Amino acid sequence: MSEAGNKRRHSELDDVSTKEISLDRHEREYCTCIVTNLPKSTNIKTINNFFKVCGNIKQTKFLKNIQTAKIQFTFRKEMLSALTMNFKHFNNNPQSPIITVEAYENSSLWVTNYPVDYSYIEIKTLFEEILGSDTVFEVRLPSLQFNSNKRFAYVDLLKTDLCAKAINELNGKQIGDYKLIVKMNGLPKDDINVYKKDHEAEDGKELYLTNLKKNNTDEEVFNLIKEKCGCIDVENENHFEIPIKRPDNGKIKNIGFLTFKNADCVTKILSTSKESKKFFLKINKNNKIYYQKVESKGYLERMKFKKMLKFGRKFKDYNLWLSLYPLFEDKINFLNKYQLSNYLESEIPGSKVTDFLLVTDHKGVLVKFQSEIDVSKAKLKFDNIKTLQFRNVKYSNDLIKCGSILDLANSDKAHKKPLVSDEKKEAIESVCPETDENSKSKDEVKKMTTDDFKNLFH
Template sequence: MEKKRPLEDEDIIENKKLNSNTTSNREVSTVLVKNLPKSSNQNKVKKFFQDCGDIRYVDVLDDLKKLSRLARVEFESHDAALTALTKTSKKVGNNEIEVSLLENCTLWATNFPPTYTIKDIKALLKSVGLLAISVRFPSLRYNANRRFAYIDVPSNEDLQKAVDLLEGKEFEGYNLVMKKSNPSEKTRRTDAATIERREIFIRNLDPQFLNKTTLKKAFEKFGDIEYINIPTFVEGARNCCAFISYITKDAAIKALEANKTEMNGRVISITLADKKAYLERQEVKKILSSKNKDKLSAIISLFPLTDKISRDQIRALLLEKAGISDEDIMHIYCVSDYVCSLVILKNTKLQAKCIMAMDGINFQNKTLRCGTVFDLKNSHKSESRVDVPNVIKKRRSPTSFDNHINSISQNEDNKIYTKPTQMASRPVMSNDDFRNLFLKK
């Protein structure tokens, strides 16, 4: 499997010890803190090191013997990490801490079972007597098929031990790849142009005149072209599209000037290439914009989900919690804009079954919502709403019953809540109370 490094690690500096104050590369800006008191947490560690420089992230965990705690502190720059080293031998509580640069301690792992989570990766290392300080999965926002992880361990010796004991071992039918992470051996990502916003997407092209020579002639005036990609289109298609990647982002931005201009007798549309597969994005748009309840009756939404949750993990979760079979799941879409996943099921009955089984369960330390597409859209709208207007406005003076109703939150799916009133402290009214209230003359 080809290694693809995150773009944030592209600018690897050659000298890790000098002139590295501008780099944000975690390989040279992270420290390991040992022998912290057992009461230490992220906030306490961050406060202790805040005078060293800007902090990007803090991980705190018990050591293997659970006698003290470790912390991984990632700074914005190498200089900040060097400043943090001056804290070594200082006392935190009754403990004298040790601070060192976390260098050459990162593993690169891939080909582990698709359903593996961060917890599973940590358990994998623990099974051979090693501690995983940090496990980082790639974002699946732009490519749902990526499957690898970066794992920080306390020392280079632990790193070598992990490679010796785990490389090539079989887990659930997959031969694990476990190697030392080496930024200098990175390979260029095939989707780099899209991620760096150097690629444009052109629509409404006439297939009769569509070829790379024609496109190059028309668009090279905006800047040097890296490559041109023309997707295969169905014979007889009337509208076609193409992707053009430039060497620089500025050239791609300049090419947007040609949007809504005419080419071969057609008004073309030009946008920066989307970071998600075009066809899949179009299907997701159709689902989210549809108002046909029948068409949406076999689709469920799962939210909130981070963009590091894979389709395989979602599938495994459905099989375990909802008790459905693999054949019942027709397709899974990961929708980063809504921080969710849309699952197309075999029939309507399965939708109800999944919602009843999945709504409100705990998944990776978060409460997972499961509902219809309408539930998802309503939730998304309510979360983006800053001020919620009064739902019911009455001309007459409010009665005690009105106050009580206003104190009750509306449908949880919509997440719209009115301000609590003094009546909210009263006991909740039963069905008989409501019946007597309405029937009272």
């Protein structure tokens, strides 16, 4: 970008009245400052109270052990206003220490290809084992994806020099079947656009396979899929990324990701499959491999939940699903399905979790067990427990409810206004009086005379 372009860009960032900053992965740093040497007795509330005169605070992260905070404002100019607090006594109290306030820059990392069962806790621990405790402000997971090649996180560190050490130590580190990728966050906007285009193209080149048995070789899958797109004479090496990715963590089995080198083949396969209504490869009479376009986990789960609601109790395997709610809304997005599955199975010996859906709209999760007996055991174990906590993280402080798919869907209606008003209810009851032998209908009550009423008290 030219010098004139840079000046114009920074002028736009500083002009609060014209345009709100879009806080994406690199512009976020333009609105964030770091505060050090805070009093030991302080907390996030007092920090926000002191800096709120500078502008609207979107988020504050506080490392209490080292008295350091990271404050993110809405606008660039608000962050610049916070810099004027540098070398002042905290809370303007002469007895408080003198704080330092600096722009938070070049201290964030972009991380991907970590193991499929890693949550933000494991990612944070991974970095702090290398860099030391209290060096990670936060781990952000803005787009959890099912495919391991598309999972990524942002790790905000304490200082810039920690980024170099983390990249040297962790980039390329092998963790099981995964090779970690760690890079500096905050790429120039042009590079980000290229990155997005690359990943959009990659998304269009991939199929998600289910019912993929261990004895189904890559070769036979390749041959059948090439018949679908009419590329039977093309060498496998020139047609696919080899081998087929087969995640197997013991929880979700018989799945795979088939990546093409040409997105047109995927389009052609899906088009012909839609016409024939056959989205599968027939290996033999008893083995069909089903395929669909790879989408984000959130998209797939929303579609599946909508299907569940559409069919209600007629939904296949309805009785194998158990809902858990309410959970902390902000924690659901960080909930790792593999960790929860392990936790449930450890609490209910002999049970087996076969599927899992995050339903953030209703502040809950849906868990599919292998048998209805497992579902019954889970209800007995978890219904009305006071909190849900595992791996030292609380996911709810409220009474946990265990129910069906429809119970979860209706859970947010518990405190809403009744569908039938009291006036309408009375009208209905007058037409349809009670039939209890020990109670009298409203019509009978109306026919009572004054003398009848007096006799009730004699």
